[in-house]
Amino acid sequence: MAVEHDIRDIDLEHGGRLRIDWASQEMPVLRSIRDRFEKEKPLDGIRISACMHVTTETANLMQVLQVGGADVVLCASNPLSTQDDVAASLVANNEIPVYAKKGEDNDTFFEHINAVLDHEPHMTMDDGADLVSILHTKRSNLLENIIGGTEETTTGVIRLKAMAKDGALKFPIVAANDSDTKHLFDNRYGTGQSTLDGIIRATNILLAGKVVVVGGYGWCSRGIAMRARGLGAQTIVTEVDTVKALEAVMDGFQVMPMATAAPIGDIFVSATGDIHVIDTHHLEVMKDGAMVANSGHFDVEINVKGLKAMSTGDAKLVRPSVQQYNRKNGKGAINLIGEGRLVNLAAAEGHPASVMDMSFAIQALAAEYMLKNSDTLENKVYVLPEEVDQEVARIKLEAMGIKIDTLTAEQEAYLNQWQVGTH
């Protein structure tokens, strides 16, 4: 009999299995951790409740944790990001309880978070801090079991740091996001490519010759802007941070306020972690047929409520992930992609496996680190030591067949002295 679950359809397992194995081929770093975990069982007997996007890459991570001895359960960190065949495969082939259905309503989303908490975890693995937040507010009776947790994304880390600052955080967290081999690659190259993949799959538009407006110039948005330009779009960046704005200018992008870009753009995509970056006064003046999407963690970056209020009647579903709103002001249609939720997961498959390889290697090592250091860690947000990044990068380079130089003894000595300067 299958383990406990609430998924769409267990008969989808075969397709899920094939796709999970396909992703695994691109995840050499995680595979090497798997080999070690299989021998050492560092997570033996530990119950881990994970709230993450249910994708092929996450499935590989869950299996590594399980091989390492953990008892893992999984729910979705976003109502639209679940890949139902992956959920089915984890239940059918790995006996991992999964609670996630693509398109689940908000009540079900929170029921599923509660279901993974019913497993009384020793450790949490979160993407956006919803699990930790519910644990601290509605399920605080479970806190005494918890050794620590890990967090995958920028928005989650911001929320957890705010909790720590208020003295509200009741267990230590490792911010996987803040490791270099995570955000430098996942946020930039992963979000960069997969966000455009989501927009293209949803709309099938040609980006060459279009005006793409990117909200933000942080790790994710920088990647999106870079890739939009690479596909031939005239790319505009909006920012609130002067240094980032200057960087965008020097990287060759047009930089302007969103209000100036709003009537010019064809496609808008925001990835800032901030609220209402694309607000009603922007939506009011956009061109007929403008497309808007979000790749930030929560569905707050576009003022969707405002868009609904300024439109006549209900939105028309014009393609599977595109809702068309007709504005009352006579300016025509606005196309909302993926309901304003993470477009790369709502309309595509999330980040490619090769980049999640490093992010999830960091997650697996973070779980191990948390256990090993549980006696000394305080209720704060930690980053893994730099050597872990070096090691992840080393294995990745090796798997890519790339060799690099090492410091000679002379260079090592030179870089560690202060006496030799100008000759």
Ligand SMILES: NC(=O)c1ccc[n+]([C@@H]2O[C@H](COP(=O)([O-])OP(=O)(O)OC[C@H]3O[C@@H](n4cnc5c(N)ncnc54)[C@H](O)[C@@H]3O)[C@@H](O)[C@H]2O)c1
């Ligand atoms: N789609 C994905 O798969 C994915 C992957 C990783 C992270 N994320 C999420 O993407 C968001 C951004 O993450 P990041 O790592 O790039 O963060 P970051 O801090 O590197 O960048 C955010 C940028 O947005 C700018 N910003 C803030 N408010 C703004 C506004 N009103 N207008 C214009 N710019 C504004 C900030 O100045 C900053 O430069 C977070 O919510 C994160 O959780 C999504």
